[in-house]
Amino acid sequence: MAGNSDPLSPRAKLAVTAGKAVAAASRAAGRGSGSVIGGRVALKLDPDLLGRLAQNLDVVLVSATNGKTTTTRLIAEALGAAGPVVSNALGANMPAGITSALAGGSDAKFGVIEVDEKYLAGVARDTSPKCIALLNLSRDQLDRAAETRMLAENWREGLAGSKAVIVANCDDPLVVWAASSSQNVIWVAAGQMWKDDAWSCPSCGGVMQRPGDDWFCGECGFRRPTASWALSGDHVLDPHGSAWPIHLQLPGRANKANAASSAAVAAVFGVPPQVALERMYQVQAVAGRYDVVQFQNRDLRLLLAKNPAGWLETFSLIDPPPAPVILSVNARGADGTDTSWLWDVDYTRLTGHPIFVIGDRKLDLAVRLEVANQHFQVCENLDQAVQTCPPGRIEVIANYTAFQDLRRRVGN
Missing domain, CATH: 3.40.1190.10 (Mur-like, catalytic domain)
Known part of the structure; x- marks a missing residue:
């Protein structure tokens, strides 16, 4: 292994500096962390x-x-x-x-x-x-x-x-x-x-x-x-x-x-x-996952589930009925645009929970819940879903970009 004294080549240093500058500009423009665009620029240079x-x-x-x-x-x-x-x-x-x-x-x-x-x-x-x-x-x-x-x-x-x-x-x-x-x-x-x-x-x-x-x-x-x-x-x-x-x-x-x-x-x-x-034991949440946040005077626990295996594990975590559950599904590039995986998830595990459905593909999810004989309500957005939820801590389960949307909305 090379020693820590090994300096980066001038080209590598330039690539790192340029990448950091582009990432900082991206953050300043409010376009996220900038890590991906910064890395792309750096790899182009070296x-x-x-x-x-x-x-x-x-x-x-x-x-x-x-x-x-x-x-x-x-x-x-x-x-x-x-x-x-x-x-x-x-x-x-x-x-x-x-x-x-x-x-x-x-x-x-x-x-x-x-x-x-x-x-x-x-x-x-x-x-x-x-x-x-x-x-x-x-x-x-x-x-x-x-x-x-x-x-x-x-x-x-x-x-x-x-x-x-x-x-x-x-x-x-x-x-x-x-x-x-x-x-x-x-x-x-x-x-x-x-x-x-x-x-x-x-x-x-x-x-x-x-x-x-x-x-x-x-x-x-x-x-x-x-x-x-x-x-x-x-x-x-x-x-x-x-x-x-x-x-x-x-x-x-x-x-x-x-x-x-x-x-x-x-x-x-x-x-x-x-x-x-x-x-x-120090880890309380990971990139917002498992965080409990205050929103509209309610406690919301944010849970990420991106595929059938993840949803199955997540259903085993949530508070027992009648804890209200908000489900949010998108199908953007980062999620995968194919929502057929929804049919592989066993939604009967949510029986007894009041369910509220939001997200870009809320109607896809609504059809799936209908077939699973679940009682649910389709809502326009998180605000409406939270206002409609009965009392108690709300479990919010979302796939990847839906989870990012939620974090932005609740200021997390």
Whole structure:
């Protein structure tokens, strides 16, 4: 690894400076954080900039369909015990956003980077990571991301020669298949609530057998590997069999699973589970997710759910009926323009909740709820929905751009 004394080349310095200037101008114009446009400009000036910025860092990459932003944040907190960390904490997870984030971390020892699933192989090639965390793969943005097995194959081929330690969820057959091409894999039993993308064997196409929490292919023998780390209730079990309590301010089983994977990653860098898990307690919200905000004299809890697997996990978090629920769905470029995934979500789990529907595609969602025999009301916007809600804390569940709209409206 190059030493920290290695200066960036004049071209790289120019690219970083120009990128920061463009990002600052974008922020001043009220067009968001500017990280993506700044990164794009920097990469135009120096196409190798991402690799140059990463060469002095111990890099961790985190990729998954669900949970990567939160897990990136938990790993960053944990590794902070061993040195300064730079991270793309706001979730700009394609090469331009990643480049922009690393350009801001000149004193960092660790780079903890969330990577969009489609870009993982390329970013891994550019940044020579020490560790890669793979959490899950499920259907998402059907018009953009292609079929899940194709993504798994992309990972499998892209990671085949990597020297990185792969920390992978052994409960997701697609992740196991993708990680199995790597030399050095640490398996974590993190669970898999959504199984509808893993009924056929990714290796041979045979039917997957799923007795209890186990899985295997009856045709080719592809099977669940033995975990060395595991989530067990409210504890993480380490490879020595010791149980470490998980104390999180973030809700739900999915976040405990994220913490278990994060503890396994931290251990790769010598941070003990107790220290890692204690540091994770600091995280109260991640880019606005799980925040409880005051709006029109009501408490609103903001929850992000972008695809069927995410909605299933989110329904398990919400207050019991009759807590009112506002659902907001858009289908803009960043969400994926295909809303057919709404039909894969089990909305009968909302029975007993008063439901209020907003967002660009509120009518798509209304048809889906009608078929699921749910009682709901379509509203024009958040203000109207909140005014119509019965008393009590309101659970607000939104997909990606709908969530950004909500945060702007409530001033979060």
